[in-house]
Amino acid sequence: xxxxxxxxxxxxxxxxxxxxxxxxxxxxxxxxxxxxxxxxxxxxxxxxxxxxxxxxxxxxxxxxxxxxxxxxxxxxxxxxxxxxxxxxxxxxxxxxxxxxxxxxxxxxxxxxxxxxxxxxxxxxxxxxxxxxxxxxxxxxxxxxxxxxxxxxxxxxxxxx
Numbered sequence: 817x818x819x820x821x822x823x824x825x826x827x828x829x830x831x832x833x834x835x836x837x838x839x840x841x842x843x844x845x846x847x848x849x850x851x852x853x854x855x856x857x858x859x860x861x862x863x864x865x866x867x868x869x870x871x872x873x874x875x876x877x878x879x880x881x882x883x884x885x886x887x888x889x890x891x892x893x894x895x896x897x898x899x900x901x902x903x904x905x906x907x908x909x910x911x912x913x914x915x916x917x918x919x920x921x922x923x924x925x926x927x928x929x930x931x932x933x934x935x936x937x938x939x940x941x942x943x944x945x946x947x948x949x950x951x952x953x954x955x956x957x958x959x960x961x962x963x964x965x966x967x968x969x970x971x972x973x974x975x976x
Contacts, residue, residue, distance in 0.1 A: 851923045855896035856883025856963075857908060857931035858970050864949035865967065867956075868903050871945045875959025881966060883926070884943075892927050900931060904947055905939035908932060914969050917962045928966040 858881055859866040867879045882903040886895040893910040900908045908931035917926040940947050950956070952967050 851918070851925045853886040853892065853895075854883055854924050854926045855886050855892050855899060856881045856926055856928050856966065857896045857900050857910060858914065858928065858966060859900065859906065859908060859931050859933060860970075860974075861933070861949050864951050865970075866904060866906075866947065866949050867958075867963075868940070868944035868947040869956075870943070870959055871940075872943050877945065878959035879956045880959045881928070881963050882944075882947075883928075886927075893929060896927070896929050896931065901936060903941045903944050905936050905941065906933055907935040909934050914966060914973065917965060919962060926962055926966070928969070930970065 866882065868882050869879050870876055882900045883896060884899040884902070886892055890898075896910050897908050900906055910929040910931045912930045914928040914930060917928060918924070938947070952971060955964075955967075958964055
């Protein structure tokens, strides 16, 4: 099945090349569906970590570390700080890269950082139903298994 759509004055064809889904403009240019980068931050206060209850899909009503997509041309660390501000009202400085996290079949690469509060006022933004600091051993249901892995990575690296 070939799907052709008109966007911005061009006709685009979706297809598979070398086993990968691609998007081709009809003049033969191939554009791959490459992974999207997400930046997230782990903020600790009094041995508890900040998480948000998601007000958006995927994972509406479940909890996650604050974070989101990196904009084209944006520095990843800055994206993590921007997302924290948008979702929680807190200004932060990213400290340390905890790691890069990915899952088979999921086109998202997550860059997870630790971050330190530098200002702002804790308040749920439009993408959060609520938020709070929780003990890592008493977390509500998380939207993404990778968040649990990020938290475990942080716990093992911090000696907590």
